Structures are given as structure tokens and as C-alpha cells.
Amino acid sequence: LHRIKASGLKLRFCTNETQATREKFVKKLQGLGFDISVAEVTAPAPAACRILKERSLRPHLLVHNDLVPEFAEIDKTNPNCVVIGDAAENFTYANLNEAFQVLIGMEKPVLLSLGRGRYYKETDGLKLDVGAYMKALEYACDVQAEVVGKPAKMFFESALAEMGVPPEQAIMIGDDIESDVGGAQQCGMRALQVRTGKYRSVPARHP
Amino acid sequence: LHRIKASGLKLRFCTNETQATREKFVKKLQGLGFDISVAEVTAPAPAACRILKERSLRPHLLVHNDLVPEFAEIDKTNPNCVVIGDAAENFTYANLNEAFQVLIGMEKPVLLSLGRGRYYKETDGLKLDVGAYMKALEYACDVQAEVVGKPAKMFFESALAEMGVPPEQAIMIGDDIESDVGGAQQCGMRALQVRTGKYRSVPARHP
Numbered sequence: 001l002h003r004i005k006a007s008g009l010k011l012r013f014c015t016n017e018t019q020a021t022r023e024k025f026v027k028k029l030q031g032l033g034f035d036i037s038v039a040e041v042t043a044p045a046p047a048a049c050r051i052l053k054e055r056s057l058r059p060h061l062l063v064h065n066d067l068v069p070e071f072a073e074i075d076k077t078n079p080n081c082v083v084i085g086d087a088a089e090n091f092t093y094a095n096l097n098e099a100f101q102v103l104i105g106m107e108k109p110v111l112l113s114l115g116r117g118r119y120y121k122e123t124d125g126l127k128l129d130v131g132a133y134m135k136a137l138e139y140a141c142d143v144q145a146e147v148v149g150k151p152a153k154m155f156f157e158s159a160l161a162e163m164g165v166p167p168e169q170a171i172m173i174g175d176d177i178e179s180d181v182g183g184a185q186q187c188g189m190r191a192l193q194v195r196t197g198k199y200r201s202v203p204a205r206h207p
Numbered sequence: 208l209h210r211i212k213a214s215g216l217k218l219r220f221c222t223n224e225t226q227a228t229r230e231k232f233v234k235k236l237q238g239l240g241f242d243i244s245v246a247e248v249t250a251p252a253p254a255a256c257r258i259l260k261e262r263s264l265r266p267h268l269l270v271h272n273d274l275v276p277e278f279a280e281i282d283k284t285n286p287n288c289v290v291i292g293d294a295a296e297n298f299t300y301a302n303l304n305e306a307f308q309v310l311i312g313m314e315k316p317v318l319l320s321l322g323r324g325r326y327y328k329e330t331d332g333l334k335l336d337v338g339a340y341m342k343a344l345e346y347a348c349d350v351q352a353e354v355v356g357k358p359a360k361m362f363f364e365s366a367l368a369e370m371g372v373p374p375e376q377a378i379m380i381g382d383d384i385e386s387d388v389g390g391a392q393q394c395g396m397r398a399l400q401v402r403t404g405k406y407r408s409v410p411a412r413h414p
Contacts, residue, residue: 092300
């Protein structure tokens with residue numbers, strides 16, 4: 001990162017991290033020695049808040065406790081949609097049923113998903129990501145979720161707009177073949193997959 | 208049921224009930240006054256056990272505690288497949304991650320699902336059924352589950368064979384438009400949907 005910044009290249013951190021506010025997430029990375037500020041981060045929760053406001057949606061939140069502050073200014077009374085993020089320990093049987101009941105009770109269920117990752121890696125092993133739980137609710141309610149984070153095209157376009165860079169002059173670097181590499185490619189960017197993090201041998205169907 | 212039995216019509220109970228052994232399930236219905244015996248019940252767990260034995264599969268079980276006895280004679284050491292049923296309270300974050308880790312660790316993941324219902328009704332409201340959790344694991348591991356209970360064609364065919372009745376002479380009665388009605392129809396039977404239980408207004412796409 002120091003070398004990229006020193007070279008004068010524009011840089012943006014695109015994360016589907018929804019287990020913490022951007023502030024907390026950035027503080028953690030700073031503590032690890034990374035040169036990063038909140039203003040350099042594109043994340044799903046602020047994007048979701050914009051959508052909720054634009055469409056007068058009042059969410060029932062199925063998210064990580066530490067993400068809730070990002071929705072502080074959003075009216076959550078009498079919900080008319082469900083927002084799902086990587087809720088981790090909050091993905092309890094009771095909470096999943098509650099989100100389902102809110103959705104199935106709507107005439108036309110609206111489900112916003114902060115990403116659609118399949119899984120991610122933590123120190124104690126691979127964990128199901130928000131995409132798996134999104135699929136569960138989609139199937140139960142026969143709806144299609146609107147994905148707000150990566151690999152949504154709009155998400156990458158926001159990041160590019162924030163840098164003022166056209167897609168063909170940008171490159172995305174990440175460990176997720178779909179959310180990072182696939183999403184960026186569909187947006188007209190090139191992409192690199194790193195062989196760290198959640199990386200596993202790349203299936204042949206993702207050339 | 209008394210009238211059907213008195214009329215001489217053959218009768219079979221086809222259930223995706225996987226929260227209890229057949230014995231326990233039958234005892235409950237008997238207690239409610241129903242004329243039913245274990246020998247009259249076609250259920251997913253015994254069907255799954257036949258498949259496991261035939262294919263030398265050793266399951267990691269993600270099922271309801273009360274269903275575990277149905278798998279008593281099955282070797283469960285060093286699992287090479289996952290069997291998922293309606294685990295209810297056992298659908299914890301930890302248990303879902305564990306089943307996922309077992310699956311994703313296999314070269315060619317094998318997932319058997321005891322049904323693929325979307326939801327069902329309990330006294331305290333609608334609950335996500337096994338199908339929703341099956342979809343979560345399917346998506347995370349990029350596999351297709353093999354469904355053992357309704358609406359699998361093989362399941363209805365077993366029930367018909369047990370009665371010695373061809374499909375065109377049988378009628379299925381149930382409250383689930385997909386598992387009961389759709390499954391039976393695809394098997395060449397006619398079917399009736401009752402407007403009790405989980406019944407909600409029938410979507411137009413299920414004529």
C-alpha cells in the first residue's frame with residue numbers, strides 16, 4: 001500500500017465487511033500498520049442506507065451487532081423490507097425465522113443483501129458468508145435479493161466514481177473469485193486474485 | 208381416515224416429518240385419536256438409510272436430536288457426506304458452519320436432504336423448513352443436494368409400490384403445493400391441496 005500510494009496511483013478499499021462499522025474496521029487495520037482512512041473505504045452499509053432513504057424503506061435488520069450504528073439515522077419502525085448482512089453469531093435459528101416472518105408477511109417482499117459471498121476464512125476455519133443465508137431467505141420467500149455490496153456493478157461503479165477513474169484504467173485485487181474478480185470484470189475492470197485469505201484451487205468454470 | 212379405511216381404499220401416510228422417529232410421530236397421532244401404525248408411514252429417514260448403505264456413505268448428520276435414532280445402524284465415522292433434515296433448534300450458527308466445513312472439505316461434496324420444504328407452520332408461527340438451509344449449503348459449496356423426501360419422485364414411487372397401486376389410481380392429499388401436490392403430480396398421480404395447515408393463497412404460477 002505504501003508503494004502504491006507513493007507511486008501516485010489512486011487507491012480505494014472496497015470491502016464487503018459488515019461485521020463492524022467502517023470506523024472500527026479502519027481502526028483495526030491501522031492498528032496492524034496499514035495506511036488507511038475511513039474516507040478511502042467503499043462499504044455496503046452506507047450504500048444500503050442511501051437506497052433505503054431513496055425508496056422510503058424501513059428495514060428489519062439481520063446484521064452483526066457492531067454494524068447497527070451505520071443504520072442509526074434510518075427509521076426502523078414498522079419494517080417494509082429486510083436487510084441482511086454477515087450477522088455471524090446473530091444468525092440464530094430464532095433470528096432467521098424472525099427475518100423470514102417479516103419477509104413472508106409482505107405483499108411483495110423486499111430483501112437487501114450486503115454482499116453475496118459464499119464463505120470466508122477466520123482463524124478457526126471457513127465460515128458461511130451472508131450469501132448462504134440470503135439464499136435461504138430467497139428460497140423460502142420465493143424472492144430475489146438485491147445485492148448491495150460486491151459483486152454488484154453499482155458498488156464498483158461507486159468506487160470508480162469516488163476516484164474519478166474509468167473502469168478500463170482500474171484494477172481490482174482480491175481473494176474472492178466471484179465477489180472481487182468476477183464483479184470487477186463485469187464492470188469492465190481487470191482483476192487479480194491473490195492466493196491468500198480464502199483462496200482455494202480455482203474451479204475450471206471460472207477461467 | 209376411518210371412512211377411507213372402512214371403504215377398503217388403500218392408504219399410506221407420506222410425511223417429510225424429520226423432527227422425530229416414525230415411532231414417536233405415530234404415537235403422537237395415535238394420542239390425538241388417529242388410526243395409524245408405523246407400518247403405514249413412508250418417511251425420508253429410512254429412505255436415506257437405504258441410500259447410505261447402498262452407496263457406502265457415512266453421514267455427518269445435521270438433523271433434529273429426536274431423529275438420530277433412525278440412523279442408529281449407520282456408520283458415522285470419518286464422514287463422506289452430509290445429511291440434512293429439519294433440525295429446528297439444531298440449526299445453530301455453529302452447526303451450520305460445521306456441516307459446511309465437512310462438505311467443503313470433500314473433493315466431491317455429497318449432500319442428502321430429507322425434503323426441500325420452504326417453511327411450515329407451528330403454533331407460534333411460520334418456520335423456515337429444511338429446504339432453506341439446504342439452499343444455503345448448496346450455494347456455499349456449489350453443489351446440488353439429493354432430495355430424499357417429498358417431492359422426490361422416488362419417494363412417491365416407494366409409497367405406491369408399498370401399496371401396490373399404480374399412480375393413476377392414487378390421489379395425494381396435502382397442504383404443501385410443491386412437496387405434496389407438485390411432487391405427486393410429477394409422479395403421475397392426482398393431488399388435492401387442503402386449505403388448512405400452512406396453506407396460504409396459492410400463487411398464480413402454481414395452477
